[in-house]
Amino acid sequence: MEKPNVLWISTHDINPDLGCYAGVWPGAESSITPNLDRLANEGARFDQAFAAAPVCAPARSAIMTGCYPTAIGTMHMRTRAVPPPEVRLLPEYFRQAGYYCTNNWYTDFQVDVPNTVYDDCSPTAHWRNRPDAAAPFFAAFQGMSTHESQLHLDDEAFAKATLNVKAEQRHRPEDAPLPPYYPDTEVFRMAWSRYLDLITEMDHWVGGILDQLDEDGLTENTIVVFWSDHGRGLPRAKRWATEAGLREPLIVRWPGKIAPGTVITDVVQTLDLAPAMLDACGLPIPGHMQGVSFLSSTGGIIRETNQYAFGGRDRMDEAEDTSRTVRDARFRYIRHFHPDRAALPHTSYPDQLATWIELRNLAKQEASQMGRGEPRTLFTDLQRTLVASSKPEEEMYDIAADPHETRNLASNPEFETTVTRMRAALRDWQEHYGDLGLMNEDALIETWRPGGKRQVTARPTITETPQGFEATCETPGASIGWTTVEPGVPGRSLAMLERLGGSPADDGRSWQLYTGPVEPHGGPLWFRAWRLGFEPSPDVQAGVHSEPPTDGSRSIR
Structure with missing residues (x-):
């Protein structure tokens, strides 16, 4: 098929x-x-x-x-x-x-x-x-x-x-x-x-x-x-x-x-x-x-x-905050772990955008109105929540009836049963999968990179067998690639967004994913191992013999 x-x-x-x-x-x-x-x-x-x-x-x-x-x-x-x-x-x-x-x-x-x-x-x-x-x-x-x-x-x-x-x-x-x-x-x-x-x-x-x-x-x-x-x-x-x-x-x-x-x-x-x-x-x-x-x-x-979809908001560049949310077919529940923090926190990049500037300017003008002893007139109460210095600990909305999330039902007695159910669903999800967003980020990074140093993927071990070159890597979770292209070939320079987003480095070599023994190609082969979050391993070159081994294998590291 x-x-x-x-x-x-x-x-x-x-x-x-x-x-x-x-x-x-x-x-x-x-x-x-x-x-x-x-x-x-x-x-x-x-x-x-x-x-x-x-x-x-x-x-x-x-x-x-x-x-x-x-x-x-x-x-x-x-x-x-x-x-x-x-x-x-x-x-x-x-x-x-x-x-x-x-x-x-x-x-x-x-x-x-x-x-x-x-x-x-x-x-x-x-x-x-x-x-x-x-x-x-x-x-x-x-x-x-x-x-x-x-x-x-x-x-x-x-x-x-x-x-x-x-x-x-x-x-x-x-x-x-x-x-x-x-x-x-x-x-x-x-x-x-x-x-x-x-x-x-x-x-x-x-x-x-x-x-x-x-x-x-x-x-x-x-x-x-x-x-x-x-x-x-x-x-x-x-x-x-x-x-x-x-x-x-x-x-x-x-x-x-x-x-x-x-x-x-x-x-x-x-x-x-x-x-x-x-x-x-x-x-x-x-x-x-x-x-x-x-x-x-x-x-x-x-x-x-x-039954549910789960999501969350965490640090946005320099703006540290933590919110979690769960959505069923009708309701959205949101839990803010830092309700004392502003809804529109100062964040360098979006602070330069016209809509963010507009909100801050209107908030400033409303503050001037209050300073003159006048009522505020530039925002509605709903709009004012965007620039508020704090937010409720819990929110829940009936999306079917209120798609713009204008009426917070979290403290409404009529919806107490639903709030309790959604709150429990969110808690159970966090407990089941874990929530690293609640961990101190410096401590989390230290577990990833002790002493601030990126861990290095182990060199693959290459074994020459009658079927071809077999490769293994002792680093858990590593993937192995191989190529016939020798080092030193010029590659393409990555654009800024490619580097920022973590696009693969272009070293001018076409890497194949190792899935089983690689037959000799009439010249040297190079193997390398990658593990997500680690530095890739150094290359390991596999030589070519005139005849493959018939009674045993030879390992190369």
């Missing part, structure tokens, strides 16, 4: 603000997204999909490992975690199964990505580059057009960033469907209209990738998945453990397995994507993965896999 291909198309910083979510997510009816709407019509639209964190690197780590960030130490924005040894990045499992694996090009998984994970991780990576056109592929395209930074470009730069948005598709600031927790100002209206234009630009990019799949005759045997890492890049969404911070668009098209126009209202988590992809392709799901598959190689979508 032919293995299905997997095509991931992801974007940054959006909620389900796509036309196909009109009537499901407030404001989605304003979006112009014909390509994604078509994709949803041809497959399944997931109406209640949730990220594990409201910021990119922790959220992406969950997607790529199938594990909660708080369980493996990837919850702070940013960090270089050392996950437990059993944890690996998803594409490596596909590569081990014979898939050609590519990523174009963003990573940002909270770890330095080993060279064993992808066949190609670069701005030119594409399934079209696979040496064997018959080989199955796992190809990821990571779009940047909707990242929050794009909302605040100058007019000329924004016009260049949205070249494919037609004049009649442009969104007018005066028509922006602002949620009630934003002040109705020119700054917020402009940000919202630009947000929608960027989504239209992103949709055009998605359409181009889908067209290429059609051109190559691969549509019928390819699982296409569209997702965003977390919520929109505006206050009370990105960096907040709220509905807008964690609610995601998720669309899956799988011809012959998922009926066109399918709508799934079950709770799913984006960390479920890792086990779901493996399951769909008939590959084993590692026992350590904490996500639950919602796809099956035999029956398409698996229903009702989760």
